[in-house]
Amino acid sequence: MSEQEQNHTFNEWLVRYKALLFKVVRSYAWTAMDQDDLFQEVIIQIWRSVPGFRGQASPMTWIYRIALNTAIKWVNKERKHTQANQPLDQLPSILSEPDDQPDERLTWLYEEIYKLDEIDRSLCLLLLDGFSYKEMASILGISESHLGVKINRIKSQLVSKSKQQHYHGI
Missing domain, CATH: 1.10.10 (Arc Repressor Mutant, subunit A)
Structure with missing residues (x-):
């Protein structure tokens, strides 16, 4: 898969499944800063997975699996660093609500x-x-x-x- 094809597929998925990603992120991260961090992790994993997509599942199922697995790993990693985590609510959120x-x-x-x-x-x-x-x-x-x-x-x-x-x- 060329980089141009990967970009096209990634951008198409991001537009189509943004609401799904928001739901997953909001369900696994509570503060705006944590949601931003998790959203970035999910997006990175989706980007990396595009070349491996073989169409054996629907893109929505594929993306859901990636988002959920990434969120679960992120939560487990964050638990280890809970005491060091201080919310910085004054920073703008990527996933701002209306x-x-x-x-x-x-x-x-x-x-x-x-x-x-x-x-x-x-x-x-x-x-x-x-x-x-x-x-x-x-x-x-x-x-x-x-x-x-x-x-x-x-x-x-x-x-x-x-x-x-x-x-x-x-």
């Missing part, structure tokens, strides 16, 4: 997803994006039956917490 008032239900949902372990977090994102059980199982490397059990458990937890917060519409 100036509109954020939906508090969506903010609550992201907070709850953030509290889940890495695999459950990944599972929530895949489920919210409409992946089939088969696709999710393939991406996460678990059986479809185990996946179903995990989904039911997560849904029950979120419904219970939403009732406590009075977010019945979630």
Whole structure:
């Protein structure tokens, strides 16, 4: 693959799947600075992976797998350096949210997803994006039956917490 082809594919994927990347990043990194760092890591990994894409999976599945794996590795690496990490909120964020008032239900949902372990977090994102059980199982490397059990458990937890917060519409 030529560098020009790699650039074209990368730019096309970035435009098409920006929202997906934002969801993954926002679910694994909470502060704006951490989101910027993780976003950069994900983008680098996607760039590096373009020549290896063989079309055996859809580009969306491929990018999701890269983003989730990168996010999980990033979280594990960041945990080791938590004491040294100080948020610098005054720096501009690459992933700035619109100036509109954020939906508090969506903010609550992201907070709850953030509290889940890495695999459950990944599972929530895949489920919210409409992946089939088969696709999710393939991406996460678990059986479809185990996946179903995990989904039911997560849904029950979120419904219970939403009732406590009075977010019945979630």
